[in-house]
Amino acid sequence: MSxxxxxxxxxxxxxxxxxLRAARVLARADVVFHDALVHPEVVALAQRAQxxxxxxxxxxxxxxxxFIHKRLIDAARKHAVVVRLKGGDPLLFGRAQEELDALxxxxxxxxxxxxxxxxxxxxxxxGISLTERGLARSVAFATPRASAAHASSDWAxxxxxxDTAALYMASEHAAEIARTLIARGKSPETPVVxxxxxxxxxxxxxxxxxxxxxxxxxxxxGGPALLLIGPPYRRVLAARASxxxxxxxxxxx
Amino acid sequence: MSxxxxxxxxxxxxxxxxxLRAARVLARADVVFHDALVHPEVVALAQRAQxxxxxxxxxxxxxxxxFIHKRLIDAARKHAVVVRLKGGDPLLFGRAQEELDALxxxxxxxxxxxxxxxxxxxxxxxGISLTERGLARSVAFATPRASAAHASSDWAxxxxxxDTAALYMASEHAAEIARTLIARGKSPETPVVxxxxxxxxxxxxxxxxxxxxxxxxxxxxGGPALLLIGPPYRRVLAARASxxxxxxxxxxx
Numbered sequence: 303m304s305x306x307x308x309x310x311x312x313x314x315x316x317x318x319x320x321x322l323r324a325a326r327v328l329a330r331a332d333v334v335f336h337d338a339l340v341h342p343e344v345v346a347l348a349q350r351a352q353x354x355x356x357x358x359x360x361x362x363x364x365x366x367x368x369f370i371h372k373r374l375i376d377a378a379r380k381h382a383v384v385v386r387l388k389g390g391d392p393l394l395f396g397r398a399q400e401e402l403d404a405l406x407x408x409x410x411x412x413x414x415x416x417x418x419x420x421x422x423x424x425x426x427x428x429g430i431s432l433t434e435r436g437l438a439r440s441v442a443f444a445t446p447r448a449s450a451a452h453a454s455s456d457w458a459x460x461x462x463x464x465d466t467a468a469l470y471m472a473s474e475h476a477a478e479i480a481r482t483l484i485a486r487g488k489s490p491e492t493p494v495v496x497x498x499x500x501x502x503x504x505x506x507x508x509x510x511x512x513x514x515x516x517x518x519x520x521x522x523x524g525g526p527a528l529l530l531i532g533p534p535y536r537r538v539l540a541a542r543a544s545x546x547x548x549x550x551x552x553x554x555x
Numbered sequence: 556m557s558x559x560x561x562x563x564x565x566x567x568x569x570x571x572x573x574x575l576r577a578a579r580v581l582a583r584a585d586v587v588f589h590d591a592l593v594h595p596e597v598v599a600l601a602q603r604a605q606x607x608x609x610x611x612x613x614x615x616x617x618x619x620x621x622f623i624h625k626r627l628i629d630a631a632r633k634h635a636v637v638v639r640l641k642g643g644d645p646l647l648f649g650r651a652q653e654e655l656d657a658l659x660x661x662x663x664x665x666x667x668x669x670x671x672x673x674x675x676x677x678x679x680x681x682g683i684s685l686t687e688r689g690l691a692r693s694v695a696f697a698t699p700r701a702s703a704a705h706a707s708s709d710w711a712x713x714x715x716x717x718d719t720a721a722l723y724m725a726s727e728h729a730a731e732i733a734r735t736l737i738a739r740g741k742s743p744e745t746p747v748v749x750x751x752x753x754x755x756x757x758x759x760x761x762x763x764x765x766x767x768x769x770x771x772x773x774x775x776x777g778g779p780a781l782l783l784i785g786p787p788y789r790r791v792l793a794a795r796a797s798x799x800x801x802x803x804x805x806x807x808x
Contacts, residue, residue: 314669318576321671322564325575353558358679391675392684394694397683399787414679416567416671418574422644426667431645431652433698440697440713445686460693463716501669 304410305382307374309390309398312336314347316501317343319423324415330483332381335468339389339526341502349384356536359419367397371404378410389526390419395445419443419467420528423501430534437533438465445470445477462486473498473527480516483531486513493535499525509538521531557663558585558635560627561604564670565589568753568779569640572676577668585634588626592779594643594755601638620650624657631663642779643672648698648723671697673781674721676754683787690786691718698723699732715739719785722746726751726780733769736784743764746788752778762791 308327328334328344331351338355345353356370365488370386377384388396391415405412421443425432432441442464444457461467462483472479476496483537484490490513508520512531561580564695566572581587581597584604591608609623623639630637642648645667658665674696678685685694695717697710714720715736725732729749737743743766751759761773765784 311675312673313574316576318579319574319669321574322578323569323571336585389670392676393675394685396684398684398689399687402684412682414682416572416679418644418669418671418677419675422564422646422669422672425646426669429655429665429667431649431655434645434652434697435650439710440695442693442695442713444693444717447634452679457692460695460713460717464695464713478633488758495769513623517700 305378305380305384306411306413307378307384307386307405308413309386309388309392309413310415312340312344312387312389313418314390314420314423315341315499316423316502317341318416319501320344321417323518324417327332327383327385328387331383331385333377333383334385334387335370335377337389340387345387351385357422362405367400371401374401375408375410376403382390388417391417391537394419394535400410410477420470420500420526421530424430424495424497424528427500427505428495428497428507428530428538430530430537432468432530432534434534440464441466441468443468443470446472446475446482458482458486459533462488466530466534469529469531471505471526472496472529473522473524476527476529477516477519479529480512480519484512484516488531490516492531493533493539495530495535495538496520496522496528498522500528507538509535509542511539532536558631558637559664559666559769560634560637560639560658561666561668562629562639562641562645562654562784563668565593565597565640565642566671567643567676567754568594568752570594571595571753573600573672574670575667576631577670578763580636580638580668581640584638586630586636587640588623588630589639589640590642590801593640604638616755620653624654627654627658627662628661631658641670644670647672647696666702673723673753674783677748677750677781677783680753680758681760681783681791683783683790684701684771685721685783685787687787691719694719694721696721699725699728699735711735711739714740714784717785719783719787722780722782724780726775726778729780729782729791730769730772732782733765733772737765737769744770745784746792747788748783748788748791749773749780750783751775751780753781758789760791762788762795764792
């Protein structure tokens with residue numbers, strides 16, 4: 303008899319954006335394996351569990367990934383409630399399918415607890431809807447992390463065709479992403495907001511056009527960042543422009 | 556002095572998929588305006604609030620929408636904590652931007668609490684990741700609810716270009732959607748899962764290819780439904796095929 307592995311979304315960052323179900327599963331956990339970016343207060347909800355940090359930031363390498371599979375399977379053979387805790391929602395850019403397939407192959411039961419993904423938390427903090435009647439009826443979620451081995455799947459196609467795009471794990475490549483989107487036909491005037499550390503006290507936003515982002519990416523502090531791209535973000539550019547005008551008027555007095 | 560309007564995501568259906576923050580805001584609420592599809596147990600968390608059901612299923616008409624704006628503004632002028640409770644995440648297909656703009660124009664402070672959107676809950680229940688290394692690097696969220704007035708924005712373009720598509724408010728048009736996607740170049744063999752009442756005890760899944768869906772849409776019970784389309788769902792088709800084989804073998808014995 304094996305235990306159950308719960309693949310749990312830890313939410314976007316702020317500990318109170320966890321779901322009630324996730325909090326209850328953590329309270330019952332015997333063992334927790336968590337990603338580096340999960341907030342310590344979320345991990346601390348697993349009061350009676352052994353806690354292990356696994357995985358690297360921005361995804362584990364394949365050998366490390368196989369080692370995580372082995373540890374999950376071993377833990378489920380010894381304990382009733384094993385939790386694999388991932389940032390955001392576990393089924394969006396989490397490499398969860400590899401873990402699910404490995405667990406099923408080993409005959410281990412698995413349950414998944416969804417979570418709030420970073421783009422929703424960033425949108426909530428900005429106060430701007432991802433979709434908007436008559437302006438943005440589709441949203442693409444993509445990650446531009448490139449790999450020649452997976453070139454068959456084109457991240458940019460989805461981002462170009464949808465009205466709004468949310469690009470994850472994009473902080474190191476913001477200028478390159480902007481140049482790619484412009485080269486493939488997106489208007490250089492398209493508004494973008496780079497949101498770092500969404501939902502945390504350390505959250506920072508940088509508004510720009512794609513052309514501005516291509517020329518000069520924002521200085522980030524190394525936290526997880528996403529790009530929100532599309533017509534709804536013209537509001538942030540407009541707010542920036544009026545703040546600049548106010549500063550100019552104040553300094554000319 | 557006006558109160559604050561909290562635009563709160565009620566999550567996908569199951570009451571325990573609400574966030575901790577949403578539960579705490581509801582406990583403090585003086586007034587709650589909720590959509591028809593929010594679970595009664597979530598509404599019941601607002602123990603000390605006046606409760607009003609507003610909005611129609613699948614989006615309110617424009618006059619009804621303006622009436623909701625007026626009620627929110629009036630409530631915020633009388634009460635400290637006003638909650639506008641929407642299914643899923645409030646900033647995805649929720650017509651939230653119209654409410655946010657109306658509140659800002661009236662000078663009412665607004666905070667947004669994100670929620671788990673239905674596609675994440677449906678994916679968790681299926682045990683299939685929306686993204687998959689080497690197979691699905693982008694996901695499009697779109698709603699095919701058509702309106703001639705908004706034809707400038709093309710829902711299908713995003714869904715065609717991304718590897719995975721999650722189509723909301725799609726239950727009444729499943730066959731038409733499948734025919735549109737095939738006509739515009741999507742392979743008729745593309746796997747689809749129709750998920751109705753995601754995360755509730757009444758959840759039902761129907762697996763098909765796009766061609767099968769175009770020929771014969773599933774019989775649904777009228778609950779909210781979404782379509783998940785793309786290569787990751789070949790797993791559900793494979794499971795269906797092996798179940799059919801087992802039944803055939805059993806009946807030939």
